[in-house]
Amino acid sequence: MLIRQPLPFVQEFVAALDEALRTHDGADRGLSRLQQRWLSFCLMAIMITNSLCWARFERVGLGRYSQAALSWVFCRAKLPWEGLLALSVRVILHRYGITSGILVADDSDRARSKVTRRIAGVHKLKDKTSGGYVMGQCLVFLLLVTATVTLPVGVAFYQPDPALRAWRRRDDELKRQKIAKQARPAAPARDPAYPTKSALCLQLLERFAREHPTVQVKAVLVDAWYGTQAFLEQASALFGGVQVISQRRHNQKVRFRNRSLTLETFSSAIPASPSAIHGVVMNPSTSSSAVRVCG
Numbered sequence: 534m535l536i537r538q539p540l541p542f543v544q545e546f547v548a549a550l551d552e553a554l555r556t557h558d559g560a561d562r563g564l565s566r567l568q569q570r571w572l573s574f575c576l577m578a579i580m581i582t583n584s585l586c587w588a589r590f591e592r593v594g595l596g597r598y599s600q601a602a603l604s605w606v607f608c609r610a611k612l613p614w615e616g617l618l619a620l621s622v623r624v625i626l627h628r629y630g631i632t633s634g635i636l637v638a639d640d641s642d643r644a645r646s647k648v649t650r651r652i653a654g655v656h657k658l659k660d661k662t663s664g665g666y667v668m669g670q671c672l673v674f675l676l677l678v679t680a681t682v683t684l685p686v687g688v689a690f691y692q693p694d695p696a697l698r699a700w701r702r703r704d705d706e707l708k709r710q711k712i713a714k715q716a717r718p719a720a721p722a723r724d725p726a727y728p729t730k731s732a733l734c735l736q737l738l739e740r741f742a743r744e745h746p747t748v749q750v751k752a753v754l755v756d757a758w759y760g761t762q763a764f765l766e767q768a769s770a771l772f773g774g775v776q777v778i779s780q781r782r783h784n785q786k787v788r789f790r791n792r793s794l795t796l797e798t799f800s801s802a803i804p805a806s807p808s809a810i811h812g813v814v815m816n817p818s819t820s821s822s823a824v825r826v827c828g
Contacts, residue, residue, distance in 0.1 A: 539573040546624065547573050553620045554613075564612075571606045574598060619744040622677070622686050626748065633749035634679035636741065638734045639756050640691065644669040654690035673730055675737040677748075686745075687737035694727040731764045735771075742771045753777045760785075 539547075547569050555563040564572065574597075578590040587600035625631075642658050644667045649655040658669045675687035700720055707717045723729075728736070734755065742750075750772040755764070760779030768777045786793050794802075 539577050543573050543576050547576070549624045549628070550617070550621060553624055554616075557616070557620060568606070568610055568612065571598075571603070571610075575603070618687075619740075622684065623745065625682070625684060626745070629681045631679050631681055632747065633751055634677045635752050635754060636686075636738065636750055637676045637678055637754045638673070638737065638759065639676075640671055640673045640730055640758070642669055642671050654692050656692055671730075673733045673737065675734070675741060677741075686741055689733045689737060691730050691733055692727055694724050696721045696724060697727075731759050731761065734759055735764065735767055738768055738771050750775055755779050757782050 547564070550572075551563040551569060574594065575590065578593055579585060581593050582589045587603045590603055591598065591600045644658070644660070645652060645655055647668055649668055652670065654670045655668055656671075657666050658671065660667045671691040673689045673691050674685055677684055677686045697720065700718065704717055704720075738753065741748075752775055753768050753772070755768070755777065757780040759765075760781060765777045765779060769775055781787075781796050785796050787796055787799050789799060
């Protein structure tokens with residue numbers, strides 16, 4: 534499929550986004566005609582190629598726009614990129630009459646080529662399939678799940694603290710040499726420029742609460758990585774004490790009849806049956822199915 538003219542619904546969306554920009558905080562400054570044509574073309578190219586690649590965009594556009602021109606607009610155009618995502622979400626919510634939903638947060642690793650000097654946030658990642666390491670990016674993202682549509686509402690790049698990584702490598706080397714903990718260097722303080730995944734996720738949740746105050750958040754779902762008491766309490770407080778549901782790890786402990794049991798022991802010893810929690814079906818018979826609820 535080749536792009537000759539943006540589809541009507543793409544043109545309607547860009548026009549609605551332009552109107553939202555002009556009325557947002559009394560800015561009275563929307564998208565120029567060139568920016569509207571560029572954005573419409575890029576949206577079509579993303580849907581057709583399922584990628585964000587200027588070279589592919591040039592090919593599907595039959596050379597109408599060169600990759601140099603496309604990337605120039607992206608790099609040089611004075612567009613409020615941070616605000617565009619929030620306004621785009623607001624346009625979609627208004628279009629479909631969405632007033633409530635469930636927020637789902639998670640992270641994903643994206644492998645890249647071995648030599649990646651111009652891509653932001655690239656670092657060494659553990660390859661789950663081979664057990665080795667690859668160069669790639671780690672994205673922390675936030676989704677809004679509603680009865681009508683599921684859409685991304687926030688994303689951030691995670692990067693490990695270089696000083697902490699160097700300390701861990703040195704500390705592991707000293708451990709192999711059987712050097713006592715007291716004789717090993719202490720961990721350095723974390724650099725605020727490299728926040729943890731939990732901190733990034735809380736930032737995305739806080740931004741959503743600030744930018745979309747009219748949306749009723751019914752619950753927040755997160756992965757086991759974020760299932761700490763501090764995170765659950767802060768995330769719940771952002772939306773007025775809603776439930777924050779987190780998957781539990783098999784070695785975490787639960788309280789049952791005044792006894793402290795690991796989740797693995799609890800799941801294998803206590804008979805249970807599937808149950809529904811706010812429309813999410815969980816199977817407590819497996820070691821990874823118990824949930825931790827705050828709120």
